Amino acid sequence: MAYWLMKSEPDVFSFDDMMAKTKRGEPEQWHGVRNYTARNNMRAMALGDLAFFYHSNIGKEIVGIIKVIALAHPDSTADLNDKGQVVWECVDVEAVKPLPKPVTLATIKATPELENLELVKLSRLSVSKVSDAEWAFLCKMGGL
């Protein structure tokens, strides 16, 4: 099983929105990704993989955990390319639980153990990898 981190702007789609959707039994399609690296990360996801839910721009903190419940499939909100092929894809996710103590970007940057976290190193990547060690460390910092 692999670990990931997925960004969302909370004024567009927050972790509260995510939890409400899961409570209603609706999967969230992680649509709108238009970056090849991020798409490739989604293609590499397996069912049951876990991801941190990060609030970008507003809050700038990891606020919860989500789970992959459907493998990458065509993003219905994306246009086809000039050959009529699907280029962009998305996975479906559901909320698992919030972090008791959200972990801010400032805290992450001040933590030597997390200096290689892709969230920090590749700050513009919206779907990034998290190593096993980083995942365990961040869970602990988040009060789990």
Add this chain to the structure above:
DNA sequence: GCCAACGTTGGC
């Protein structure tokens, strides 16, 4: 609102 980092586009 500014700017750094990075991806994409288009001219050559």
Add this chain to the structure above:
DNA sequence: GCCAACGTTGGC
């Protein structure tokens, strides 16, 4: 295939 110009993201 290189590189300058431009657009976008996201932190500050």
